[in-house]
Structure formats: C-alpha cells, structure tokens
Amino acid sequence: MYGQREVRKPLLSVLNGGIEKPPPAWLMRQAGRYLPEYRAIRERAGDFLRLCLTPDLATEVTLQPVRRFGFDAAILFSDILLVPYSLGQRIWFVEGEGPRLEPIADNAGLARLSTQSGEQALIPVYETIAKVKSLLPPAVALLGFCGAPWTVASYMIAGKGTSDQAPARLFAYRDRQGFARLMDMLVERSAGHLVRQLQAGADAVQIFDTWAGILPDEEFRQWCIEPTQRLIAAVRHDVPEARIIGFPRGIGAGILRYLDNVPVDAVGLDWTADLDFARTHVPRHVAIQGNLDPLLLLAGGDALDRAIERILAAFSDRPFIWNLGHGILPATPVAHVEQMLARIRG
Numbered sequence: 001m002y003g004q005r006e007v008r009k010p011l012l013s014v015l016n017g018g019i020e021k022p023p024p025a026w027l028m029r030q031a032g033r034y035l036p037e038y039r040a041i042r043e044r045a046g047d048f049l050r051l052c053l054t055p056d057l058a059t060e061v062t063l064q065p066v067r068r069f070g071f072d073a074a075i076l077f078s079d080i081l082l083v084p085y086s087l088g089q090r091i092w093f094v095e096g097e098g099p100r101l102e103p104i105a106d107n108a109g110l111a112r113l114s115t116q117s118g119e120q121a122l123i124p125v126y127e128t129i130a131k132v133k134s135l136l137p138p139a140v141a142l143l144g145f146c147g148a149p150w151t152v153a154s155y156m157i158a159g160k161g162t163s164d165q166a167p168a169r170l171f172a173y174r175d176r177q178g179f180a181r182l183m184d185m186l187v188e189r190s191a192g193h194l195v196r197q198l199q200a201g202a203d204a205v206q207i208f209d210t211w212a213g214i215l216p217d218e219e220f221r222q223w224c225i226e227p228t229q230r231l232i233a234a235v236r237h238d239v240p241e242a243r244i245i246g247f248p249r250g251i252g253a254g255i256l257r258y259l260d261n262v263p264v265d266a267v268g269l270d271w272t273a274d275l276d277f278a279r280t281h282v283p284r285h286v287a288i289q290g291n292l293d294p295l296l297l298l299a300g301g302d303a304l305d306r307a308i309e310r311i312l313a314a315f316s317d318r319p320f321i322w323n324l325g326h327g328i329l330p331a332t333p334v335a336h337v338e339q340m341l342a343r344i345r346g
Contacts (some may be wrong), residue, residue, distance in 0.1 A: 002252070003190070005274045007138035008139060008140050009026040009138075009139055009140065009141045009203065009333065010023075010024040010072050010139065010202070011026070011072050011073045011141040011203075011321060012203055012204065012243065012257050013286055013321045014266070014287050014320065014321050015245075015265045015266055015319075016205055016242045016243075016265075017285060017319055018289075018319060019318065019319055019320070020320075021316075022322075022344050022345045022346060023284060023312075023315075023320045023321060023322045024072035024073065024074060024314075024321055025071060025072055025185050025236070025321070025344055026071045026073035026074075026109070026143070026321070026322075026323060026324035027028030027065075027071070027323060027327075027328050027337075028075070028156065028268075028323060028324055028326060028327040029069060030069075030328060031061045031064055031065050031066040031074075031075070031077045032327075032328065032330065033061055033330035034134060034181065034329070034330055034331070034332045034333075034334065034337075035064055035068070035330055035334070036065055036334075037064050037264065038061055038066075039261065040125075041057055041060055041061055041064075042055070045057050048079075048093040049085075049091065049092070049101075050075075050081060050094060050247075051202065052077065052078050052079055052125075053082075053121075053124040053125070053290045054124065054330045055124050055128040055131055056131070056270045058076075058077045058078065058125075058128040059128050059131040059132050059135070061077040061131045061137060061240070062074050062076055062077040062128065062271075063136070066136065066140055068334075068340075069239035069337060069338070069341055071140070071202055072139070072140060072141065072178075072246050073140060073141040073142070073143050073203075074132060074136055074141075074142050074143065074145050075140020075142075075143040075144075075145065076125070076128065076129060076132070076142070076143065076144050076145060076197070076202070077128070078091070078125055078128070078145070079099070080145070080146060080147030080151070080152055080155075080208060081096070081099050081101065081147075081155060082121075082122060082125065082153070082193075083146060083147065083186065083189050083193055083266065084101060084113075084120045084146045084151055084152060084155070084156045085118075085121060085192055086118035086119065086122050086189060086193075087114060087115065087118055087130060087185060088108075088112060088113050088114050088117075088118060089102060089104070089112070089113060089156060090102040090173065091100050096158070096234075098161065099155070099159055099160065099161075100159060100178070101155060101156055101237075102159060102192035103156075103157060103158060103159030104156050104159075104171075104182070105157075105159050105171075106141070106175075106178075106329075107175070107178050110178055110182055113182075113185060115185050115188055115189055118189075119192065122193060122196070124219075125170055125193075125197070125216070126196050126199075126200040127197075127200075128144065128146060128294075129197055129202055130200050130201055131199050132201075132289055133200070133201035133202075135140075138189070141203040141204060142199070142201060142202050142203050143203065143204055143205065143206055143245075144194065144197030144198065144200075144202035144204075144205040144206075145197075145205055145207070145208060146167035146189075146190045146193050146194055146205070146207060146208070147190070147207075147208050147209070147210070147226070147235065147273045148207050148208060148209035148212070148224065148227070148228055148231070148248070148319060149183045149186035149187055149190060149223075149227040149231065149320060150168075150183070150184055150209060150211065150212065150215070150223040150224050150227065151208060151209050151210045151211045151212070153168055153182050153183060153186060153223075154167075154211050155167035155168075156168075156213045157182075158183070163231070164214055165211050165214055167214075168173060169219070172219065172223065179223075181314060181328060183223065183227050185225070185236065187227050187230050188234070190215065190231055191234035191235050192234075194207075194231075194235045194242075195234075195235055195238045195239055196306070198239045198242055203243065204242075204243035204244065204245060204246055204265070205235075205242065205243075205244055205245070205249065206245040206246075207228060207231065207232075207244065207245070207246050208226060208247050208262075209228065209246070209248040210246060210249050211249070211250075212224045212248075212249060212250060212251050212254075212258075213248070213249055213251045213252070213254075214250070217262075220251070220254060220257075221257075224248065224251075224258070225257070225261045225262060225301060226314075228246065228248075228262050229261060229262055229263075232244055232262065232263055232264070234345060240296065243265045244265055244266075244269070244280070245264060245265065245266040245268060245289060245291075245321075246258070246262055246264035246266070246267050247267070247268035247289075248262075248267075248268075248269065249268075249325075249326065250270055250272065251343050252272070252273070253277065255267065255269075255273070255278070255281075255282065256281055256282075256309075259282065259283060259286055264286065265286070266286060266287035266288065266289050266292050266319075266321060267282065267286055267287075267288060267289065268289040268291070269288060269289065269290035269291035269325060270291060270297075270325040270326055271291050271292065271294070271324070271325025272325070273291050273325070274289065275291075275310065275311065275314040275315075276314070276319070278291075278314070278315075279314050279315060279318070284319075285304050286319075287318075287319035287320060287321060288315055288318065288319070288320050289320070289321040289322075289323050290305060290323050290324070290325050291311065291323070291324070291325040291334040292308065292311060292322075292323070292325060292328055292334070292340070293307065293324075293325055294324050294327065294328055294329045295329070296328050297324065297328065297332050297336050297340060298331060298333075298336065298338065299336075300333065300335070300336040304336065304339060305339075306344055308340060308344060309343075314346065322344055
C-alpha cells in the first residue's frame, strides 16, 4: 500500500553485502527433534515423508523455532531426498536410523529414474512455502534448499548414508558416463525445485553439499564444482536475482577453489574451518555463515560462551550470518540455544 515501507530483513541485508550487528542467526535443522513441540507433531504425522508433504504440518514445524527463539530466518521443513523421490526412486524412513532408498547399483537402476514426470510430487513443498511466508513476521527471511547433486547422488547409489560414501565413488570411477547422466538429472530437477521454491516465496536458498569434503581433487572439480555451477546458472536463468548460500562441508582450503568457480552470495563454513584463514581469504563480497561446532551447543556452559566470542570477533567487520557448522544435534537442550542467542544478541 502507498506510504508503507517494506520491513528490513537482516539476513537479506547480509546477503546483499551489509554488516549487521548483531548478526542474523538461524540454525541448520533448527526445526527438529530437540524441540518438544516438534516431537509432538512428528508423532501425530506418523511418517516422516508424510510430515514433509503435508503443508499444514510442515508449515507448523517450520514456524516452531521462529516462535520459540525469534530466529532471523525460517528454513523450510523438508528433506534433500525429496528430489530423488520425485525422480521415481523409492524412499522410506526407518525410525531411529534415518532415510533409506532403493539403491542404484547399475545402469538398470538409472533407467528406472525419469525427469519427464514427478514434479507434481513436490507441489506440497511449494504450498508449504506459501503458507509459511504468509505467517512469518515481516523481518524474518524464509529459506528454501536442496542437496547438491554430488551429495544427493551419493545417497541414491548407496541407499543410505555411509561413513565415506564409497558406493557412489566406486560407481563414478567404474562408470563415469553413467554417473554423469545421474548428475545431469539431478542438476535439472534440483534447479527446477529451487526455482519453484523461490517463486513460491522463499527469500533465498541454500545448497547443501554435505559430502563435498571426501572427494579427491579431480573428482571435486567434476562432481562438486561443475554440477553446482550449472545448477546455479539454471536457477539464475529463471530467477536472476536469486540469493544463494553454498554449504560445501569439509573442503578446508578448497573453499577458495569453490568460491573462484561457484557464484554464491554466502558460504557456510563447517566447524573444522580455520577462522583466521576464512577471515583473510574468503572474498569480502561473499558473506560467511557459520560455524559453531554442534557439540559445543550440546555442551553449553563456558565453553560455548568462549566459542561464540571467538567466532563473533573473527567476523565482526564483514557480512556474517550466525549458524552452526552442521545441523543441530537432537539431544541439544533448549536452554543452550537460548544461552547462545542471548550471547550473540548481547
């Protein structure tokens, strides 16, 4: 309406190059098992996939941590494995163990996948985004996300998470062309998924590459950097102003190579990242996000306070978003999250 001013969103200010004090804060997996209100909804849903694909329930779960803690961003409650689900791969969730997929062991497994259908399966996700957007406080940003092609492929091939994602690496070594076809499918479907999230109301999106750090040099280029480049190019072809956060976990000094080639607005650091190195070498036009060790949030006390002060001091003079170096642990006490936020916000 004429005469009304749009409310500033601190997280978007940082993604646009601004410095906010205190820094905007959100947490990976902030909607989840550490919250009693989440556990109640999870029990009511009965099935994790049903929870992700029921807009009313997913909306409630997405909003819960914002209501409780006043985070500066809500992140869509969903799962990176909905993309393979939409490609036709069978997926289910084992209580206490996590997701399972029908493994892709060979070209016959690849042949069962299709990019020609399946988009309808993700419509509830975009309905959730629209619902959340209508209910969020005006200053709170809404984040969508997807998994990076390499990380998603590693789960699709193994059928589950493994300690070193060896099944996917072996597949890529033995059948480079077949693996490249899978990556092409994931780039195409993931780009469309992010575009639809942005069109539905997400203010920014994050690309999770949880397993980027286990790849050798040449494979890091071929399976992490190049597909993510293509994914972002496809998103910005349809949404030129798209704000994108990259989270390539565990790549150490490889972050410079990643940022030289992957045009993200912000980069998430995992908890092993060297603060001095990041402060000195990450280009100033790229916001830094991170990087508290989730175990420190679980531990609480003085150790938590000291770590918070170190991170805040390291990035006080540059665009910075407060977060963990990976997802919040289910056993984390709510009181420790409150302690963290009180320390950040003074």
